[in-house]
Amino acid sequence: MTYTLNSYNTIDDSDLIMDREEIQALKQKIKTLEQKALVNEKNLLELEAIYKNINQDRTIQVHKVPNITQNNYQGQCQFFKELTPKNTDFQISELFEKLPFDDIDGGVWKQGFEITYDQNQWSQEKKLNVIIVPHSHNDPGWILTFEEYFQQRTKNILDTIVNTLIEKSTRKFIWAETSYLSLWWTQASEDMKSKMKKLIVETKQLEIVTGGWVMNDEANSYYYAMIEQMIEGHEWLRNKIDASIRPEYGWAIDPFGYTPTMPYLLEKMGFKSMLIQRVHYHVKKYLAQNQKLEFLWKQDWSKENSIFCHVMPFYSYDIPHTCGPDPKICCQFDFARASGQYSCPWGVQPQVINARNVDERSRLLLDQYRKKSQLYGDKKSHNVLLVVLGDDFRYQSMNEAKMQFENYEKLMDYMNSKAEFNVNIKWGTLKDYFELVKENDLKENIQVPSFSGDFFTYADRQDHYWSGYFTSRAFYKRLDRVVEGYLRTAEIFYSLNNLNGKDNGEKMNNLYKELLGARRNLGLFQHHDGITGTSKSHVVLDYSNK
Ligand SMILES: [Zn+2]
Structure with missing residues (x-):
């Protein structure tokens, strides 16, 4: 006789060489499993809907790359202009077009101007x-x-x-x-x-x-x-x-x-x-x-x-x-x-x-x-x-x-x-x-x-542009992305395991602590002297060892 999850109600107790208590316990276990399966099914449906949404969001909008010739270029980046909807009073792209970046001495406020008031x-x-x-x-x-x-x-x-x-x-x-x-x-x-x-x-x-x-x-x-x-x-x-x-x-x-x-x-x-x-x-x-x-x-x-x-x-x-x-x-x-x-x-x-x-x-x-x-x-x-x-x-x-x-x-x-x-x-x-x-x-x-718009590339004085940190210590910048990938994967597996009801108590708690530690170490590296590479060498090594 084959028992399925849905057939336990039809079992004739007299066919089994089990005492009633054992059978009752089994019935209860099956009932619990069925309830968990229902919850899982609901969760899976929700997950499916979320994935669908994500995939929709990820539909890549292909922008037509304009043919930049001498006729339409005229000193401006046409592609950037097409990409930027005019929905604000002012934009960084406009400022960059019109500012002279001339660094005139402004007096006591060297990079500014004299301020007066009434x-x-x-x-x-x-x-x-x-x-x-x-x-x-x-x-x-x-x-x-x-x-x-x-x-x-x-x-x-x-x-x-x-x-x-x-x-x-x-x-x-x-x-x-x-x-x-x-x-x-x-x-x-x-x-x-x-x-x-x-x-x-x-x-x-x-x-x-x-x-x-x-x-x-x-x-x-x-x-x-x-x-x-x-x-x-x-x-x-x-x-x-x-x-x-x-x-x-x-x-x-x-x-x-x-x-x-x-x-x-x-x-x-x-x-x-x-x-x-x-x-x-x-x-x-x-x-x-x-x-x-x-x-x-x-x-x-x-x-x-x-x-x-x-x-x-x-x-x-x-x-x-x-x-x-x-x-x-x-x-x-x-x-x-x-x-x-x-x-x-x-x-x-x-x-x-x-x-x-x-x-x-x-x-x-x-x-x-x-x-x-x-x-x-x-x-x-x-x-x-x-x-x-x-x-x-x-x-x-x-x-x-x-x-x-x-x-x-x-x-x-x-x-x-x-x-x-x-x-x-x-x-x-x-x-x-x-x-x-x-x-x-x-x-x-x-x-x-x-x-x-954004505020890149930063210059704090004269022509001191802070662009070196975009690419310096490239090994550690790459390491950051690899760690992010592993961490995200671990988080997804951990969550799916929870959704499937396979909560193994202490084991899961320990795994959670490890996830927490990994998140904190990745978080620490996002500091503006971490992933940027602007720390001393022994500090960078300390981040990577973590
Ligand atoms: Zn700082």
Whole structure:
């Protein structure tokens, strides 16, 4: 007699030399199997539908390659023009056609121009709102390896941030690299962990920006790896800190150029706004002259998606280049340089703020803030200014943090108390800034321009184009793609195994841990000094050994 899955109901128990209990148990097992088979069938149908969709999406659109002759070429790339739909107010292809790239000396703001302002544009009713955002840029590998940096610097930095913010509820900070948070978490005391959790979840003094495993490169990284490292970072935040955490603001101050894939992904992931910094100095100058440093970034291939993007105007994200156009003055307000640890290369060192110099120092700094504010939105109506306050591996000790926070707090108290200054200055996060801009844009009816295109190839000065990293250390760039292929395959097999109900408990748990480790190592390599090849040799070897 043959038994099929559907025939067990017709079995005559008397034909079998089995006791009733055994038969009952068998019936139950068959029933369970049937139920699982039904679930599997449903899952397979869903998978089939997904595959169908993917295949449809992958239908390659063949563009007719135009015959570029002297007649139709006329100095422009016709093919590129055909490919780019005109769905935005301005595009990078147009800028490249019209910018002279002449590198004229702009005075104190070498790569820009002289900025003037009418101080009557601010009043008691309409103050200049300055949001100061403290940050510390921690590369997960560069001159030192990820672990070396952590031991020598980042561990202290994260301890310092927690202890400094706990001291005063008005203080804020932003953090980007989840890989470092996860390493800190494995060795921090329960007390420190609960303090950090409180600062992120309850008081919101510490804001996680982007929240990827790293601040990924945007030229060499494949989109699959970009998504993967974002998932890894966000999953870690949700599992270890709190399920409510959902980063909404992008922070990419150091990747060497920017792809439109990133705003596309961020927008799809539910991000509200983003910030970028390493844009060609001449493009920055154009954006600043035309008040286009903030725009809605769209893609050539999608009319629907856009995300609000802020471009930092000056040379760098360090303090000399973030308070205003004159680095010689801004450097005097990097109080970490007053302790002798660093110094100002422009020759004038910072002065610790006291009752005697606070008025003169405040006026000097406010002048820089006012000048910088002229570059954003409509000069007369944009009264919100972002000033980031940090540098690579900053806030390493309580003493350094004290110098920075306490001197600024003296300046803030003084400026806010002087009615004639018409300024409202405070600590903030990216969320604080972007929400205020949005509110202001709505109130003043400011139309934000839309933009499409990328920000490659980056040049930070003269003809220093950052294009070598597109191809350097090619072996490791190839290794990255091979690892991605294996990882994706392993993930698919793991998921199919789960779908088939073959959950072998401990074995699957161990496999999951290995998958997690592989994702994190691949994620780490997407760092803008990883896959780019811009790290020291022993650091590159460390990535590849992982
Ligand atoms: Zn960096």
